[in-house]
Amino acid sequence: MPNTPIILERNTVARSRLFRAEELQLEFSNGEQRTYEKLCSGGPGAVLMVPMLDDSTVLMVREYAGGLENYHLSLPKGAMDAGETPAQAANRELKEEIGYGAKSIHFLKQVHLSPSYMEHKINILIMRDLYPETLQGDEPEPIEVVPSPFDDLFSLVMQDDVIEGRSIAALYMTRDWLAQKTS
Known part of the structure; x- marks a missing residue:
């Protein structure tokens, strides 16, 4: 299994009553860098x-x-x-x-x-x-x-x-x- 990417930077890019979106700047174990976006959870599940x-x-x-x-x-x-x-x-x-x-x-x-x-x-x-x-x-x-x-x-x-x-x-x-x- 590959190593988990390093999170270089994390920023909230949008927020609503129900959702928060983050942008992640990632560096993978082979040196490649990418920007990922994700919807974040707003509670215990x-x-x-x-x-x-x-x-x-x-x-x-x-x-x-x-x-x-x-x-x-x-x-x-x-x-x-x-x-x-x-x-x-x-x-x-x-x-x-x-x-x-x-x-x-x-x-x-x-x-x-x-x-x-x-x-x-x-x-x-x-x-x-x-x-x-x-x-x-x-x-x-x-x-x-x-x-x-x-x-x-x-x-x-x-x-x-x-x-x-x-x-x-x-x-x-x-x-x-x-x-x-x-x-």
């Missing part, structure tokens, strides 16, 4: 939940996505608050977004969204043994909860409105984790 109502039903949400300027179907997700563990954040967000808590929470994996130019990471957690409980969230409108069949995962992810890569990856990882757990 985020969580994406795979809420399993039962072994054959996953609860998904239909919500507005600003990047699409339209609605799409995905797994519920949200930001972690300072001091929260991923499991605590996932259970809180689940109650805020879909009106359920989980008695059984399994941390599956932390993934990075686009490591070439983003620091942003998200923790994927499987939520099982769900029970009704609602917390007030910060969504601008009620989120539509869509019970979706988990038995035919390929058909689910091939729906026109299921387009988010994180959700698709989490669904397939959950399917395989559940298969190992029951075998």
Whole structure:
């Protein structure tokens, strides 16, 4: 594995309410120098939940996505608050977004969204043994909860409105984790 490049200089080049962008002047081990830009993370991280109502039903949400300027179907997700563990954040967000808590929470994996130019990471957690409980969230409108069949995962992810890569990856990882757990 090559040596990590030396950061010669780091500058914030843009800042918004949600994002901060940095420019990095790097020197690689072979002497080559390059300028990289990256979006920096703005908090302790985020969580994406795979809420399993039962072994054959996953609860998904239909919500507005600003990047699409339209609605799409995905797994519920949200930001972690300072001091929260991923499991605590996932259970809180689940109650805020879909009106359920989980008695059984399994941390599956932390993934990075686009490591070439983003620091942003998200923790994927499987939520099982769900029970009704609602917390007030910060969504601008009620989120539509869509019970979706988990038995035919390929058909689910091939729906026109299921387009988010994180959700698709989490669904397939959950399917395989559940298969190992029951075998």
